[in-house]
Amino acid sequence: MPERASASPRVNDFSVKFATVNGSGSTSANSLVMKAIFRMGVPVVSKNYFPSNIQGLPTWYEIRVTRDGWRARAGSVDIMVAMNAETYSSDVREVCAGGCLIYDSTWPSNTLLARDDIKTFGVPFAQLCNENFEGARARTLMKNIMYAGALAALIDLDLEVIRTLLAETFAKKPALVESNMKAIEIGYRYAKEKFACPLATRIERMNATAGHIMIDGNTAAALGCLYAGATVGAWYPITPSTSLMDAFRSLCARHRVDPKTGKNDYVIVQAEDELAAIGIVIGASWNGVRAFTPTSGPGISLMEEFLGLAYYAEVPAVIFDVQRVGPSTGMPTRTQQCDLLACAYASHGDTRHVMLFPDSPEECFQMAVKAFDLAERLQTPVFVLLDLDIGMNDWMAPDFKWDDSYQPDRGKMLSDEQVAGLSKFHRYLDPDGDGIPYRTLPGVSPKAAYFTRGSGHNRFGVYTEDSAEYQDVMDRLTRKFATAARLVPPAIVESRGASAGIVSLGSCDAPVREALAILRRSGTAIDYLRVRGFPFGAEVEEFLATHQAIFVVEQNRDAQLRSLLTLETAVDKKKLRSILHYNGLPMPAVCIVDGINSAMATGVAA
């Protein structure tokens, strides 16, 4: 990561938080601001904290402007745009000392809430809207767009960039471009006239976002599904995974319709529940297409029985688990990494599953493709574990690349010709010694036929209650899992010979990297390993063995990654110390810095 580039500490390095009411159109205003900063070449991090509700509850949106290109949430607020009376008092309290508050001054604010250590900017948004726009709905919507205008003046956003963005957004409704721009300009002019603009905390053009996009992980994963050649998607709507299927549907509408016939090269089934959704995926994969389901924790719970069938009958399946806060219904719109154990051992009996852990939308794209290759190669369910933070927030990512030489790995699937050359086909033999049998598809030839079942079967695919025959298949599945450890994406290891190390995964990568830089500046060197797949590869085992103290950083209460490490590697569990963050908000770097510093202070690690 680059070190600080500017002499002035607040230029291109601060965070803005918007406190609004959901369903009031604030999302468009907020992303307009975020996109404008991004278009001005300055790296941004955006986080949306929204309620599980359609209209009327408090919602927040946070933009971290970070010239150094950090990807984690800031964890502090420099500018608060407080538009929600309901949360006003706590929003004011959240601004850090020396920060700014922008609020609607149409009505007198509670002087008891005034703080003398922050600057306040009152703009009569409601009054200005009433004077300039007709109709209750328009006035509400324009009030939100208007605060973006006032903010633009204060932090020095380029109005032309905003105009271009609006023109793109409302390309089909030019009237909306004008009304929105009018609101922007009213807010902008008011701020220019009344306040000394811009603030010291402001945006200056940079050139650090070229070759990058702002994309959420769900869309990136859907794009991966499209490129991987997935043709069947089945799902039951559930936050925060819904936008994955929405994105897949719109990508397919654009790229998977035969121009000659107007017919679709895909099928999307909105199932009656997650049990059916995974059943459809298993049926489709069994019949030779690439099929997937996006879901979240409650869906995983429902899918467990079928997942055991797919494991034991050896049917590919790809499951995107966009994790949200549990247990039970939990907090559907908050983030956590709380399904690691549920996915690793999903279903009754001896089952173990392959998992992938993307850290960003970029890896969501890549790992979606990888997941299909692995599911077909290994003939087993593969979980891609996103979380709400990766899945639903816009992340700055380098432009995705695609290599046209990619060919899908369909695994050991016998072609018609190969079947014709066989004297007899048996489903569960292991001729290659890697634990992976050969399969055939329905429709090929009577010789290829076999019976798929979740009941006890022997290596020939025949029903059995014979102890030795049962155990023979179970032991081969163990060998197959060992093969999986060699095929999943290897962990990213950054070792400089330190005695302490961090082991983490997924969206923790952003705060971990920032924390490592902070610690390095204060003289603390720590190595880092980010697991990207399960079962763990040899590199994980080696990292655990060669470090004296290991901090396991993850976002759940029960240290599930730490549990997996103790269960699936030879590590001495006394070496593993947890740094946990599980309040439902994305993890900021400070949480890791504090955790490690306090451990160092008590002499646990050197």
Place this chain on the structure above:
Amino acid sequence: MSFISKPKVANPSLPSNELGLNRRDYEGSMSTLCAGCGHDSVTAAIVQAAYELALPPQSVVKLSGIGCSSKTTAYFVAGAHGFNAVHGRMPSIATGANAANRNLRYIGVSGDGDSLSIGVGQLAHVIRRNLDMVYILENNGVYGLTKGQFSASADIGTKSKKGEANEQEPIDPVLLALALGASFVARSFSGDKEQLVPLIKAGLSHSGFAIIDVLSPCVTFNDHEGSTKSYAYVREHSEAPVAADYVAPQREISVSYAPGELLPVTMHDGSSVLLRKLDPDYDPTDRAQAAAYVQERAMRNEYVTGLIYVDQKRRDFHARANTTDAALNSVPFERLCPGAAKLPRILASFR
């Protein structure tokens, strides 16, 4: 069960179909069900139907859930792939399999426990999807593998082997299917092969969801005096308003009946089902009337059998999804992946 399997060597005098296959080529492995089980007769009817239709064995996909009935997919068409899913969840496997390849014939076999209790949700929704498949519900009113508990199709007042009477409302799969908009609804009896075989053939030719509720007595747990699903009871209490004769696509309809008695229904593949009205007032294309008729007869303790309702016009799952005509699993990767050239334009919308 019998534990001596019949040798697979066919008698050369056995007649063969258009593919040169004889009836025994459509058999599967040996049944492990109780001797006299109604399900074995249903299996035999499926074998007969597949033989008579001259289906290439590999063009058939057999699907089932869990239970005695679900075991039977192993006992017919050995040359077809089979999938024995989890309890009550065969419809979702069938949906996925059919989504992947629309050009095969899907035969689902389930039971009253599998379909009407644990799997009633999946059954309801596969009906709504109008998935192109034949769904044979082998209905005996009892849980056999777990030794004799009532199922959800047990009639009020029917007695268990231990003498206990059922008081809960039964779920009639025919009424359920009619209510949910199934496009082909039939009922038959495992002991009436003459009725069952043409129904299975018609169901296989139907484009959309064809459900056949087959009353199939359980000889071990539900064939006693006092049961409403025993051989004796079903024989005495069945009544068919229409008889269905299947006519292959290339054959001409040559049977003559009095006008108004005959209702030819042309199936998707060009074949026809000739419906002979046994009750002159019955119209099997009138959904509301069909439901009322079945309900009214049920009040009189009668099972309405035969082809109860058919609607050839309802669009099936793939028609609604506007799926390409080719099997999705045969579409080449090059057609599915937009490739590197198109990626920059896709990414442009994220700047």
